[in-house]
Amino acid sequence: MKENVCQVCERTGELLLCEGQCCGAFHLQCIGLSEAPRGKFICCECTKGVHTCFVCKKSGDGVKRCMVPVCGKFYHNECILKHTPTQPQNKGVRCSLHVCLSCHITNPLNPCTSKSRLTRCVRCPVAYHANDYCMAAGSIVLANNSFLCPNHFTPRKNYKNHEHINVSWCFVCSEGW
The missing domain is CATH 3.30.40.10 (Zinc/RING finger domain, C3HC4 (zinc finger))
Structure with missing residues (x-):
């Protein structure tokens, strides 16, 4: 749901x-x-x-909608092409909110090996599979399909997403060094 x-x-x-x-x-x-x-x-x-670019937050001429029908995000071409998993298609783009960034980094030629649902950052075009293996450490879950990624240093009220914790092990794989 x-x-x-x-x-x-x-x-x-x-x-x-x-x-x-x-x-x-x-x-x-x-x-x-x-x-x-x-x-x-x-x-x-x-x-x-008149729509606002989801990356630079500026509105006006030159913003185009993502080609995925249920997406609804608009972008300047130069803004969205800076985000790695973006795929140009015909006269538009499929934005990076439709590809797991972790999976793309691991295997750029075949990024989505999992069919699990994606969760998307509400402030930028970053998406991950909604599980502990793909989600970036420091992300704040807002709903079952939305999160705030650690790229945003303006914490909302009641969130402490950028407190530094020194540990001798990895949050992703639980192995020490």
């Missing part, structure tokens, strides 16, 4: 789903509404047709 995270506050709960191109989820209060609109809900970005 997919559990969505609000695009504004990065928390779960009762969310309103945008039926536009972004496939976004929002708490009513996070987008300034007191009650759900009747009929189809389309967020401001989709209504205006």
